[in-house]
Amino acid sequence: MELERQLLRDVGRAIADHDLIQDGDRILVAMSGGKDSYGLLVLLRTLQRRAPVDFDLLAVHLDQGHPGYDGAPLQRWLENEGVAFRILREDTYSIVIDKIPAGKTYCSLCSRLRRGILYQAAADLGCNKIALGHHRDDTLETALLNLFFAGKLSAMPPRLTSDDGRHVVIRPLIYCAETQLAALAEARRFPILPCNLCGSQAEAQRKQMKALLAQLERSNPTLRQSMLAALGNVVPTHLLDRDLQRVAAAAAAQSSAAAHSSAPPALLQIALPRRSP
Numbered sequence: 001m002e003l004e005r006q007l008l009r010d011v012g013r014a015i016a017d018h019d020l021i022q023d024g025d026r027i028l029v030a031m032s033g034g035k036d037s038y039g040l041l042v043l044l045r046t047l048q049r050r051a052p053v054d055f056d057l058l059a060v061h062l063d064q065g066h067p068g069y070d071g072a073p074l075q076r077w078l079e080n081e082g083v084a085f086r087i088l089r090e091d092t093y094s095i096v097i098d099k100i101p102a103g104k105t106y107c108s109l110c111s112r113l114r115r116g117i118l119y120q121a122a123a124d125l126g127c128n129k130i131a132l133g134h135h136r137d138d139t140l141e142t143a144l145l146n147l148f149f150a151g152k153l154s155a156m157p158p159r160l161t162s163d164d165g166r167h168v169v170i171r172p173l174i175y176c177a178e179t180q181l182a183a184l185a186e187a188r189r190f191p192i193l194p195c196n197l198c199g200s201q202a203e204a205q206r207k208q209m210k211a212l213l214a215q216l217e218r219s220n221p222t223l224r225q226s227m228l229a230a231l232g233n234v235v236p237t238h239l240l241d242r243d244l245q246r247v248a249a250a251a252a253a254q255s256s257a258a259a260h261s262s263a264p265p266a267l268l269q270i271a272l273p274r275r276s277p
């Protein structure tokens with residue numbers, strides 16, 4: 001179907017642009033049971049059949065001990081699809097409600113705990129990469145959140161190596177529109193697990209960013225494409241970050257020296273300061 005073709009094109013482009021998958025990779029696909037995680041798995045499986053490189057996929061779902069949780073529909077779907085999978089059980093819910101004061105959102109601690117468990121699972125299960133289902137609109141909302149509330153220009157990286165170098169996190173859906181992933185979930189009738197069992201509300205600020213994007217998009221239909229393009233089209237000399245300006249100046253000096261030298265051009269090696277993701 002055309003929708004699936006478009007999504008596959010976006011995923012293929014993200015994989016090629018950011019070198020997300022190589023021959024011999026064994027990729028842990030994080031399955032939350034939400035629409036995006038089903039889409040991620042289905043699209044990666046289709047690409048796996050067509051790709052010129054060999055890679056393995058292992059779907060991993062984490063039962064976090066939320067009250068009323070029922071992972072049976074997801075498990076049945078994975079079995080019916082013939083997907084290799086593991087279901088892990090870790091009661092992060094009790095930790096989160098113990099540590100977070102009433103009325104505050106749980107998401108930040110909950111995600112950190114989940115990330116740690118997935119990292120460990122990837123090591124235990126022999127996976128060298130972890131694929132997450134964040135899409136274009138997640139990254140745009142994160143960029144706005146960082147700009148408006150955290151005082152930094154930063155979004156979600158399509159590929160990130162952990163500080164200890166042991167894990168590579170990839171986001172193959174980074175170019176995919178959430179509306180298209182929702183349409184795929186509906187067309188394929190994915191058995192989506194409810195995401196409100198934890199009792200936490202989505203962060204109010206993220207909701208605001210979502211609403212702001214939707215509002216601006218009414219007068220500028222290409223807003224999201226333009227914002228996504230901007231994330232890949234940074235002009236360091238026109239920002240106020242002195243570290244970045246030093247790097248840009250060093251790069252310019254190296255290029256100029258290489259252009260005036262008769263020796264073969266040296267590989268440009270610029271040490272960017274380490275930033276947190």
Ligand code: SF4
Pocket residue numbers: 106107108110111195198199200201202
């Ligand atoms: S919505 Fe609930 S399960 Fe999801 S990250 Fe937030 S606290 Fe965790």
